[in-house]
Amino acid sequence: MAVQGIWSGTVSFGLVAIPVRLVTAVDPGRVTFHLLHNKDYSPLRRRMFCPREGTTVPPDEISRGYEIVADQYVVMTDEELESVSPERSRTIEIVEFIDMKEVDPIYYDHPYYLVPLKGGEKAYRLLVEAMHRTHKAGLAKFVLGEREYFVAVKSTNGVLALITLHYREEILPDKDLLPKEVETGADEKSHMKKRIKDMMADFDPERYADKRRKKIMDILKKKAKEKTPVQAPEVEEEEGAGPADLVAALRESMRKVKKKR
């Protein structure tokens, strides 16, 4: 599968600037289903519905409201939202290097790969190797879409990975989760340590797989082989509607209009 670039620009620090392309590093592997009308398997579409008017609401009648208390909103316009969006930027500017071990995985948000672009291969390779040797990662700010992300750029299996990190304020407090402190004996502690030690292994993700996904895919493959898939009807989308006489008269008029133009 060809990986699609999400963004391209440069990774830079000091005097170094490496042209790169950002690609996603994970495919969440969820089996996606389309919702169909079970009468005739027409694909369904989502619409915004106003329960008060009992009608579908067109996009130009939709606003964003921030709920202050129940049923009371502050309306925010597209312009207002745009005014707080960061300026688009073509650089991932590394501001400091840190030890990746210090970053608790709870901060990890979403992983991407950075792929070198033409002219950047050598510097890219040097950076990957240096970061690998030193276990260091670069911290940077990075604008993607409407948001500015806080990211770590690190070396993973010979390539650069970019991991968007959560901001501090997004991490929920954990102090309420801690159990009360209780006395523990030295032998209890060593016992726990030993149990863990007995089960030590190397991290080998190959040994784990999403069984449900595999089972679903097996069922789908089997069904596709056994039975021809159901066909969605041609969406006439109300076409051809209109009284025949009217349609004929409109066609005739349209023919003249086109001739004139």
Place this chain on the structure above:
Amino acid sequence: MSRKIVDLAGKRLSLSNLEKDLYPSYGFTKAHILEYYRLISKFILPHLKDRAVTLTRYPEGVGKGFFFEKRCPSHRPEWAKTAEVRGDRGERRTACLVNDLKTLMWVENLAALELHVPLARAGSPEIPDSMVFDLDPGYPADILDCARVALILRDLLSGLQLTGCVKTSGKKGLHIFVPLNRKGTSFEDTRKFSKAVAEIMQKTYPDLVTSKMAKEYRKAKVFINWSQNDSSKTMICVYSLRAQEKPMVSFPLAWKELEKLAAQKDPGKLQVIHSEAVRRAEREGDLFQEVLKKKQKLPHL
């Protein structure tokens, strides 16, 4: 809060917050708004008359919060005319009828910058007195593309012996009203007719026009919104201000003028600001009066 008591046709009306700037990036206060509607009143009132108006109120000015008021506020003056109307689910409500200057001044004092009206009068809510084509450009299509579509529509309709009138929406689009003014035409008729028109337009000009509401079809095209032909829908009233950065007006254009402006390719010229609206209405009269008067029958239904 500052108040000013005015006397209108023997009724006392208390106006508040006249110095409040409701178009802050342009500089247009409540007093300016009242003055605009006073000057345009003789043109707008016939189009508001006996229609269940929806007030779009901007108490803090444009760009801030607004709300639709389909019900006539209960704190209305006792002389304000109202009508009992039914919503699309049969619920009753009391709507304002803005039939005279003093009611117009009263609703504008509520910062109802935009006045939206149904295509039918309150007394006969199921009988549209015009059929409408609401031309809405999907970016990067613009009002000039709407003008192209409007001119084609004019010719297409004229081939069926129908005349329409065009106005700016005061925002990005154009509205074409085809006067009917006869009892025999229902919303079902106007819907059927306008939809067939929108579809043949889409078929003939697929790169310019779409008849589909869904956003994904509307990019770079002019959406001919035929579904406005419904008793529950409202359109911005001709001569109403719009709640935009600048106090633009939904203003009628002569077809010849639209042709000329379309040829000049300057989208800005298709926007009419309050002062120009007053000046032009005074000079040219109500270019939308046919909408209220001309009787036409939709053929081939």
